[in-house]
Amino acid sequence: MSSEIICGTNISKVYATATGPLVALDDVSFGVEEGEFISLVGPSGCGKSTLLSILGGLEDRSLGHLDIAGKPADSPRPDVGMMFQTSVLFPWRTIRENVRLPGQILKLDKARQKQRTEELLDMVGLNGFGDRYPGELSGGMRQRVGLARLLAHDPRILMMDEPFGALDEFTRETMNLELLRIWEATRKTVIFVTHNIGEAVFLSDRVFVMTPRPGRLEGIVEIDLPRPRTTGIMRDPRYSELVFEIRRMLGVDH
Numbered sequence: 001m002s003s004e005i006i007c008g009t010n011i012s013k014v015y016a017t018a019t020g021p022l023v024a025l026d027d028v029s030f031g032v033e034e035g036e037f038i039s040l041v042g043p044s045g046c047g048k049s050t051l052l053s054i055l056g057g058l059e060d061r062s063l064g065h066l067d068i069a070g071k072p073a074d075s076p077r078p079d080v081g082m083m084f085q086t087s088v089l090f091p092w093r094t095i096r097e098n099v100r101l102p103g104q105i106l107k108l109d110k111a112r113q114k115q116r117t118e119e120l121l122d123m124v125g126l127n128g129f130g131d132r133y134p135g136e137l138s139g140g141m142r143q144r145v146g147l148a149r150l151l152a153h154d155p156r157i158l159m160m161d162e163p164f165g166a167l168d169e170f171t172r173e174t175m176n177l178e179l180l181r182i183w184e185a186t187r188k189t190v191i192f193v194t195h196n197i198g199e200a201v202f203l204s205d206r207v208f209v210m211t212p213r214p215g216r217l218e219g220i221v222e223i224d225l226p227r228p229r230t231t232g233i234m235r236d237p238r239y240s241e242l243v244f245e246i247r248r249m250l251g252v253d254h
């Protein structure tokens with residue numbers, strides 16, 4: 001039996017727009033193994049967010065089939081957590097109360113959630129900030145809260161749409177290291193959208209390379225760099241080779 005936790009077959013998406021139908025995804029097929037870290041890279045508008053939204057059950061597909069954990073996936077599901085470029089936090093709730101929100105919505109055991117919230121605040125480096133309000137935090141810290149909240153109900157699959165894309169380069173790098181550390185500890189399945197090729201290579205087991213519209217899967221690049229990874233890996237000639245292989249697939253090497 002396959003250990004694929006996500007299996008997409010011939011997925012297409014056509015949006016109806018004022019100027020006519022727009023093909024955002026064209027016949028995309030792929031499988032993801034449980035515990036894999038996958039990045040989706042491609043130029044702006046190639047359908048990365050659309051594919052992630054379909055995988056997260058937020059958007060319908062026009063054609064094709066999608067199985068998650070062995071069952072047809074057609075709506076949002078509690079075993080999938082989603083995180084976006086900007087974490088929308090409730091400004092009137094403390095950081096702790098924001099992290100607790102998914103558990104409250106899903107009516108999970110209160111005592112367990114209370115303990116988990118403290119563990120997560122610790123995990124994302126926000127120990128001591130639980131009583132603060134979002135307005136008191138930097139952008140990087142707010143994304144840390146978003147990361148803790150994403151993990152609050154312990155989803156099996158994490159879908160992340162450019163979660164650190166709005167942060168400065170230094171903070172982004174720190175957050176990538178934090179994410180890898182958390183991933184090493186939890187081994188969740190991660191689908192990570194980015195247009196930053198270096199970031200995709202640094203983080204992933206495999207990189208799905210998408211072409212400009214209509215979004216197709218141009219190819220899949222296996223990232224055979226050792227783990228655990230530190231930023232030192234960027235000096236490895238293999239890191240540069242992989243970045244250039246993806247650049248070539250995307251047609252950005254001239």
Ligand code: ADP
Binds near residue numbers: 017024047048
């Ligand atoms: P990416 O995440 O790679 O930048 P998107 O998935 O956001 O790409 O968009 C893919 C294409 O679909 C783009 O041309 C975009 O304009 C279009 N698109 C995305 N969402 C909608 C929508 N709700 N209605 C119409 N067109 C859309």
